[in-house]
Amino acid sequence: MQLAVNIDHIATLRNARNEQQPDPVTAAAIAELAGASGIVCHLREDRRHIKDRDLERLREAVTTKLDLEMAMTEEMQRIAIRTKPELITLVPEKRQELTTEGGLDIAGRYDKLVEFIKPVHDTGIEVSLFIEPEKEAVRLAAEAGADLVELHTGPYSLKKTTGEAEAEIKRVRTTAAFARECGLRVVAGHGLNYYNIIPFSRIGEIEEVSIGHALIARASLVGMERAVKEMLRLIDA
Ligand code: PXP
Numbered sequence: 001m002q003l004a005v006n007i008d009h010i011a012t013l014r015n016a017r018n019e020q021q022p023d024p025v026t027a028a029a030i031a032e033l034a035g036a037s038g039i040v041c042h043l044r045e046d047r048r049h050i051k052d053r054d055l056e057r058l059r060e061a062v063t064t065k066l067d068l069e070m071a072m073t074e075e076m077q078r079i080a081i082r083t084k085p086e087l088i089t090l091v092p093e094k095r096q097e098l099t100t101e102g103g104l105d106i107a108g109r110y111d112k113l114v115e116f117i118k119p120v121h122d123t124g125i126e127v128s129l130f131i132e133p134e135k136e137a138v139r140l141a142a143e144a145g146a147d148l149v150e151l152h153t154g155p156y157s158l159k160k161t162t163g164e165a166e167a168e169i170k171r172v173r174t175t176a177a178f179a180r181e182c183g184l185r186v187v188a189g190h191g192l193n194y195y196n197i198i199p200f201s202r203i204g205e206i207e208e209v210s211i212g213h214a215l216i217a218r219a220s221l222v223g224m225e226r227a228v229k230e231m232l233r234l235i236d237a
Pocket residue numbers: 006008042069089091099100130150188189190191192210211212213214
């Protein structure tokens with residue numbers, strides 16, 4: 001299973017002071033050097049973390065695969081076609097949410113989705129749909145012309161007992177197998193972390209996971225000792 005790294009929250013941290021550091025593009029380059037199979041960023045309508053300029057710079061710098069997460073709006077479609085990431089992932093977006101909540105409602109916007117995908121495909125960009133791990137959503141995604149589905153692992157990450165987590169893994173695995181039968185490639189993400197990834201990583205039908213928050217949170221902690229020592233060295237000098 002490969003790992004795509006979402007660097008949105010490097011930008012969240014930078015924006016807390018409206019300065020240049022930490023730079024999401026530098027974080028992306030380091031993630032790639034460490035073995036990431038791709039870099040993910042979500043350009044939100046409110047630009048709360050990744051900004052337009054970040055996306056342009058990421059497009060220039062990313063050498064693995066750039067996955068632009070975005071809402072299904074005309075503005076984002078224009079930006080995607082201009083920027084040409086290797087992949088876009090369509091997600092539902094609500095202004096008030098802290099992070100993406102739930103998968104796309106494909107049935108409710110089927111015709112619009114088919115129309116939306118066409119010019120993106122014509123530009124040579126692959127399209128992934130972020131969906132709940134349910135067969136009907138997979139069937140509609142395939143019919144609508146998606147190349148991939150990203151199965152929502154938020155529900156898995158919220159399971160409290162091993163039994164519940166195992167049942168959810170089974171549901172994800174069955175849905176992933178069905179998606180592959182439908183000719184779709186399958187990735188997964190949301191809420192995956194250092195505590196819940198091991199059982200999940202055994203799902204052979206899933207080629208890649210997309211992880212953001214847990215990685216950035218971990219980086220800030222495992223990097224703390226070095227950061228303090230470097231500062232002390234400068235002070236002592
Ligand atoms: N996949 C999608 C579609 C997302 O919206 C997000 C969050 O931006 C992720 C994966 C990564 O989730 P997390 O930050 O919880 O690892």
